[in-house]
Amino acid sequence: xxxxxxxxxxxxxxxxxxxxxxxxxxxxxxxxxxxxxxxxxxxxxxxxxxxxxxxxxxxxxxxxxxxxxxxxxxxxxxxxxxxxxxxxxxxxxxxxxxxxxxxxxxxxxxxxxxxxxxxxxxxxxxxxxxxxxxxxxxxx
Amino acid sequence: xxxxxxxxxxxxxxxxxxxxxxxxxxxxxxxxxxxxxxxxxxxxxxxxxxxxxxxxxxxxxxxxxxxxxxxxxxxxxxxxxxxxxxxxxxxxxxxxxxxxxxxxxxxxxxxxxxxxxxxxxxxxxxxxxxxxxxxxxxxxxxxxxxxxxxxxxxxxxxxxxxxxxxxxxxxxxxxxxxxxxxxxxxxxxxxxxxxxxxxxxxxxxxxxxx
Numbered sequence: 001x002x003x004x005x006x007x008x009x010x011x012x013x014x015x016x017x018x019x020x021x022x023x024x025x026x027x028x029x030x031x032x033x034x035x036x037x038x039x040x041x042x043x044x045x046x047x048x049x050x051x052x053x054x055x056x057x058x059x060x061x062x063x064x065x066x067x068x069x070x071x072x073x074x075x076x077x078x079x080x081x082x083x084x085x086x087x088x089x090x091x092x093x094x095x096x097x098x099x100x101x102x103x104x105x106x107x108x109x110x111x112x113x114x115x116x117x118x119x120x121x122x123x124x125x126x127x128x129x130x131x132x133x134x135x136x137x138x139x140x
Numbered sequence: 141x142x143x144x145x146x147x148x149x150x151x152x153x154x155x156x157x158x159x160x161x162x163x164x165x166x167x168x169x170x171x172x173x174x175x176x177x178x179x180x181x182x183x184x185x186x187x188x189x190x191x192x193x194x195x196x197x198x199x200x201x202x203x204x205x206x207x208x209x210x211x212x213x214x215x216x217x218x219x220x221x222x223x224x225x226x227x228x229x230x231x232x233x234x235x236x237x238x239x240x241x242x243x244x245x246x247x248x249x250x251x252x253x254x255x256x257x258x259x260x261x262x263x264x265x266x267x268x269x270x271x272x273x274x275x276x277x278x279x280x281x282x283x284x285x286x287x288x289x290x291x292x293x294x295x296x297x298x299x300x301x302x303x304x305x306x307x308x309x310x311x312x313x314x315x316x317x318x319x320x321x322x323x324x325x326x327x328x329x330x331x332x333x334x335x336x337x338x339x340x341x342x343x344x345x346x347x348x349x350x
Contacts, residue, residue: 015155018155018156018157019154019155019156020156021156021158023158074156081166082166085166085170089170089173089174089177092174092177093177101174101178104174105174108167108170108171108174109167111166111170112163112166112167112170113158113163115162115163115166116158116159116160116162116163116165116166117156117157117158117159118156118157118158118159118162119154119155119156120154120155120156120157122154
């Protein structure tokens with residue numbers, strides 16, 4: 001197992017982030033957790049058997065699960081992004097205004113970031129050219 | 141530094157970045173939908189599901205109801221913060237009611253929200269096999285009505301009331317009653333509920349029963 005120095009770890013971490021819609025996952029995860037957790041310390045006044053109490057866990061849980069999926073399945077970023085946005089809109093109606101709007105907005109930002117993340121065109125393979133000095137670049 | 145490439149699982153994954161125009165292309169219509177939904181909720185045209193806490197004002201209007209009360213017993217109710225609340229659970233069984241209207245008002249961050257359940261005037265009576273209400277405290281209860289009879293459900297042939305309930309239960313007969321209850325209700329459960337003839341409306345511009 002290679003022992004990575006701090007600089008190497010940071011470089012690995014930076015490369016890991018740049019190869020996937022990282023911030024999309026962060027926002028989606030935060031939005032999903034907000035939807036799950038915000039209503040949790042409250043209680044339902046009228047419990048109708050069915051979806052009333054479950055919707056928060058269902059929609060919030062799905063959005064929370066999609067966050068890491070955006071990291072580990074970056075090829076599916078468009079599908080995952082649109083699904084996140086639709087789930088976030090549904091959460092607004094079915095669960096406490098989607099974590100009192102905060103969770104819905106975070107999830108929508110996450111979904112849109114995932115939708116908008118695009119891999120750079122692959123560089124030509126043949127010459128093992130050294131990467132140019134890591135110029136600071138606007139990242140999502 | 142550039143050659144130490146750790147193994148990456150994704151084969152097609154390369155470095156990428158966010159295309160902000162694409163981002164706005166999805167974000168803009170979504171935010172339009174969100175704004176429309178917020179407007180819909182504020183107007184009361186869009187139904188939402190909300191779970192909230194706090195004081196409930198429950199108003200019940202009953203034209204005619206029969207039920208069997210099978211007891212009021214204390215229980216504990218634990219909220220997510222670990223706090224235990226003592227509640228009194230009121231159990232009713234065999235509820236049949238016509239001309240029933242119940243409404244509850246909830247304070248939410250966007251204003252009062254009213255849930256109203258009403259039986260249709262010419263519909264079947266509202267029926268439920270088992271209703272339990274867990275009441276934490278009652279601040280004010282106003283009761284006005286024509287008839288409230290406890291354990292006078294049945295009379296024998298010559299008109300003498302007879303004890304008709306099962307042991308330990310209390311038959312209740314109610315006519316034209318207005319019940320205005322300001323209480324913390326922790327939960328309500330029903331079973332064997334027949335809602336076929338019931339209008340259920342909720343929203344900000346829904347009126348309470350009275």
